[in-house]
Amino acid sequence: MAHSEVKLLGWVEVKRDLGKIKFIILRDYKGKIQITIPPTSSSELTSIFNNLSREDVISVSGIVKNTPQAPNGVEIIPKEIKIINKAVSPLPLELTGKIKVELDTRLDYRILDLRTARSNAIFKINNVMLIAIRNFFVENDFMEIHTPKIIASATEGGTELFPVAYFDKEAFLAQSPQLYKEQLTSVFEKVYEIAPVFRAEESNTTRHLSEIVMLDMEAAFKDYNGIMVLCEQLLDRVFKEVINKCQRELEVLKQKIQRPKTPYRRYSYSEIIEILTSNGVKINWGDDIDTFALRKLGELIQEPYFIKDWPTKNKPFYISPCIDHPEVSESFDLMYGWLEIASGGTRIHQKELLINRIKEKGMNPESFDFHLKTFDWGMPPHAGCGIGLARLLMSITGLDNIREAVLFPRDRYRLTP
Numbered sequence: 101m102a103h104s105e106v107k108l109l110g111w112v113e114v115k116r117d118l119g120k121i122k123f124i125i126l127r128d129y130k131g132k133i134q135i136t137i138p139p140t141s142s143s144e145l146t147s148i149f150n151n152l153s154r155e156d157v158i159s160v161s162g163i164v165k166n167t168p169q170a171p172n173g174v175e176i177i178p179k180e181i182k183i184i185n186k187a188v189s190p191l192p193l194e195l196t197g198k199i200k201v202e203l204d205t206r207l208d209y210r211i212l213d214l215r216t217a218r219s220n221a222i223f224k225i226n227n228v229m230l231i232a233i234r235n236f237f238v239e240n241d242f243m244e245i246h247t248p249k250i251i252a253s254a255t256e257g258g259t260e261l262f263p264v265a266y267f268d269k270e271a272f273l274a275q276s277p278q279l280y281k282e283q284l285t286s287v288f289e290k291v292y293e294i295a296p297v298f299r300a301e302e303s304n305t306t307r308h309l310s311e312i313v314m315l316d317m318e319a320a321f322k323d324y325n326g327i328m329v330l331c332e333q334l335l336d337r338v339f340k341e342v343i344n345k346c347q348r349e350l351e352v353l354k355q356k357i358q359r360p361k362t363p364y365r366r367y368s369y370s371e372i373i374e375i376l377t378s379n380g381v382k383i384n385w386g387d388d389i390d391t392f393a394l395r396k397l398g399e400l401i402q403e404p405y406f407i408k409d410w411p412t413k414n415k416p417f418y419i420s421p422c423i424d425h426p427e428v429s430e431s432f433d434l435m436y437g438w439l440e441i442a443s444g445g446t447r448i449h450q451k452e453l454l455i456n457r458i459k460e461k462g463m464n465p466e467s468f469d470f471h472l473k474t475f476d477w478g479m480p481p482h483a484g485c486g487i488g489l490a491r492l493l494m495s496i497t498g499l500d501n502i503r504e505a506v507l508f509p510r511d512r513y514r515l516t517p
């Protein structure tokens with residue numbers, strides 16, 4: 101490349117005037133390069149330089165020169181610089197990362213914040229993660245599906261639904277593709293979906309948002325053990341790709357990760373209750389594991405692990421109870437430190453049992469008529485899970501707050517930008 105002529109398009113990240121010699125650091129989606137304006141340059145170039153401010157969009161035409169002392173070992177000696185569009189000065193957000201800015205302020209100016217090294221690194225890792233996930237499913241012969249996000253009835257009967265004014269009817273935003281993906285196993289056998297779901301989470305935590313991207317998978321002729329193996333292989337693939345391809349980004353985030361050994365530990369829910377109890381946490385068999393207990397688990401176990409065989413009553417109606425002890429279910433949560441990354445399980449495929457479970461949960465089977473019907477038409481045994489992608493990204497990149505792992509997060513208080 102040395103001595104060749106190039107034209108670059110990008111943003112002014114830094115402008116440095118050392119008197120006779122002047123520098124611009126130009127940034128584009130791939131990286132940064134130094135533009136050096138030597139003392140011999142035309143007065144026209146100098147006056148354009150003087151007019152530049154941070155984040156201006158410019159084009160630079162010039163000669164590539166090998167320079168060991170330049171950041172990437174090369175610099176551009178410009179023949180022409182054109183300002184394509186100016187940015188305001190000063191900008192409303194400090195982008196150098198030298199001054200700590202509150203997350204709330206960063207989110208207010210998210211497009212600018214995404215240009216900082218930190219945020220940029222997070223979403224580059226996210227992209228590598230998504231490519232790894234899609235490749236994994238393609239190689240394992242899964243079909244990508246998209247299920248409706250405007251639905252007529254609750255998937256799980258929860259209170260977490262957002263109502264939508266849908267012409268003259270009441271509708272809701274989907275909290276999960278659960279019922280549709282189950283039905284689709286009776287056609288395509290192995291399906292997956294990467295799409296937003298909506299949860300009206302009243303609580304304001306560092307791990308809950310109202311709109312999240314879920315990775316759902318569902319497979320015919322598998323049970324929860326088979327799905328745990330798939331989850332493990334998928335995560336292992338993500339670790340491998342991120343470690344191979346994102347060293348620079350991980351360095352920016354000061355995050356050292358190693359590929360956790362597979363198979364991941366499988367604890368039963370009962371074992372976890374014992375571990376918690378013997379570590380001073382007050383919890384009884386049948387309780388959900390609350391934030392305090394989760395934090396304790398995070399201290400005790402750093403690697404990814406599964407909590408399986410949950411009490412049936414703690415899980416949604418479509419989860420299959422164990423045949424020999426129906427108070428326990430064929431279910432699992434995939435955990436990473438203190439965070440729940442995924443929930444899954446064997447699903448009930450017998451219509452009568454499913455109707456009973458809906459009733460036991462205090463819901464009306466009639467509102468699931470569209471779903472129950474499909475169980476008369478040859479429903480295979482099936483199992484699956486839902487993975488919260490932002491939670492996974494949060495764990496891999498070592499973030500404390502899920503809001504950093506979503507481009508434009510939505511929570512109880514934030515609806516813009």
Ligand code: ATP
Nearest residue numbers: 299301307308309312440441442443486487488491
């Ligand atoms: P939690 O107990 O952490 O609130 P959940 O058990 O209600 O989660 P599931 O219905 O099991 O959630 O959803 C599957 C996955 O989706 C979770 O394991 C998690 O990774 C992610 N997830 C669920 N709700 C949220 C949310 N409000 N914000 C971010 N991620 C979520």
Ligand code: MG
Nearest residue numbers: 433440442443
């Ligand atoms: Mg769950």
